[in-house]
Amino acid sequence: MIPKLPKTLLYLLIALFAINMAQSYFTELIFDEAYYWYYAQNMAWGYFDHPPMVALMIKLSSFFFNDELGVRFVSCLLSVATFLILWQLIDHPKKERYGVQFFVLVFSMTLINAYGFFTLPDTPFLFFTALFLLVYKKFINKPSVLLALGLGIVMAALMYSKYHAVLVIIFTLLSNMKLVFNKYAWLSVVVALICYTPHFLWLYENEFVSIKYHLYERPNRAYEFGDFTLGYFVNLVALFGLTFPWIYKSLFKTRAKDQFTKALLYLTYGVLVFFFVSSFNRRIQTQWIIVISIPMAIMAFNYLLENENAKKWIYRMGMANIAILLFLRVGLIYEPLFPIVYETHGNSKWVSEIKSQIGDMSVVFENSYRNAPMYAFYSGSETYSLNNIMYRQNQYSIDNSESKIQHKKILYVSKYTDNGDISFQWADGTKSYGNFIDNFESFRKLxxxxxxxxxxxxxxxxxxxxxxxxxxxxxxxxxxxxxxxxxxxxxxxxxxxxxxxxxxxxxxxxxxxxxxxxxxxxxxxxxxxxxxxxxxxxxxxxxxxxxxxxxxxxx
The missing domain is CATH 2.60.40 (Immunoglobulin-like)
Incomplete structure (x- = not known):
């Protein structure tokens, strides 16, 4: 059920959807999106790097549109739906008068803004985190079989979106240990496990390759305070941009006046502490902590409704954030606005340059799960990433893509060669070469x-x-x-x-x-x-x- 909205907020959300759709249409894919598009060409219950929700989103998008919109359409829908759920999660009696401030607050959050159209695992992760909190809020007020079923399904959807979802579930449970004695809570856990069983089976059939890679096989490097721990705090600032002082102040000022607010606090502090400790072992990426944007949006909006100074400055700095973000979003399309060549610039061009020289011939990219799917998306040709010991495993290591190019004449592209049968330029202007192999044969599954x-x-x-x-x-x-x-x-x-x-x-x-x-x-x-x-x-x-x-x- 769609919540009742102030007219201005309704118009802003319609505009948001239109902007995200236009952005999706005119912006070339980034490499991760191309990789997840490649997932969706062979639907499964799991993939090397992630659970399958992102692939499902792309598959559904492809039923409605082609090209980039066929990758991003569902993301545009989930973005607006996340705003709607966040609005419904706020009970403050004054909220109806401040729809614009709510929109500015949420839309100015950098990664929520970006994932309004980019299709990445964090896109459904944000949506299902908000939905989980909404169902959980109803559940703790009046538990029932129906709500237990809904909570279980949403928990499974969270885990199908991203493995980090386990943090959302664990910290919410820790905020309310009485759930251990709640029969409806146990029902929701059983439902979640049943729904998640296909992915467990996929992991078992694939020798738990995802878990082994993320926990044991992934390369790391020696601890550096500046890049690891200090970098983690920089990410905390980047998550909210210019509004960060007032948003974090709202966190410090929020008190656990009820069980739901306690869950918001446990979730936020839990994630912050977890990744702070992790920062002494590895570099923390900004998107790993993005989930705190959901509870923080609720707490920050409630705080600004009670604090005139915060209301004023979050609105001012939020508008400045939005201006910067919109400028950058135009730059994603129009390259001269960017000081550097970004991932959305020039990929279709280098793909066209290669294809014009080789036609529909299959292409094998050495050590590149990024370039292989990007070429396949824009060319329609078969590709394969041949991963060697100096790289890492990925989806190409476990699927059947190798079999499709065996004993064919292929173009072999490596960034490590300085001559070849053909040459072309990458998006950043660097020159690369490709060599023909008449009868390609590999045994990477040994x-x-x-x-x-x-x-x-x-x-x-x-x-x-x-x-x-x-x-x-x-x-x-x-x-x-x-x-x-x-x-x-x-x-x-x-x-x-x-x-x-x-x-x-x-x-x-x-x-x-x-x-x-x-x-x-x-x-x-x-x-x-x-x-x-x-x-x-x-x-x-x-x-x-x-x-x-x-x-x-x-x-």
């Missing part, structure tokens, strides 16, 4: 496993390597070379070496289809003083070493 545990770098003992071939064909050993990569304690590849092996058991000249071949090897001596991890890699047909195994800790 998996390597080391059976021993507690391996010490200085021990000269034999280790067992198992190589599993998931393909339907036998792979001749002469086509592959085994290697090893040594990583530092931050999981950064520092050294690669060939790996000398002998076969264990029955000797064979190929790795049988759907079978495992065992090898014996010793760790080659590393130039590193104290490597933290190693990884077994496989090179095929002269291609650079692939990402074929997990990081293995060295003692």
């Amino acid at each position: 998996r390597s496993y080391v059976t021993e545990k507690d391996i010490k770098i200085k021990e000269d003992k034999e280790l067992t390597l198992k190589v599993f071939n998931p393909y339907e064909m036998n792979i001749p050993l002469e086509k592959i070379k085994l290697g090893i990569a040594y990583l530092n304690d931050y999981r950064q590849v520092m050294e690669t070496l060939p790996l000398l092996t002998t076969q264990r058991g029955e000797k064979t000249v190929f790795i049988k289809a759907k079978d495992t071949t065992r090898f014996i090897f010793k760790l080659p001596k590393s130039k590193m003083e104290d490597p933290g991890f190693f990884k077994i890699t496989i090179s095929e047909n002269g291609l650079y070493m692939g990402i074929n195994g997990d990081n293995i800790k060295l003692d």
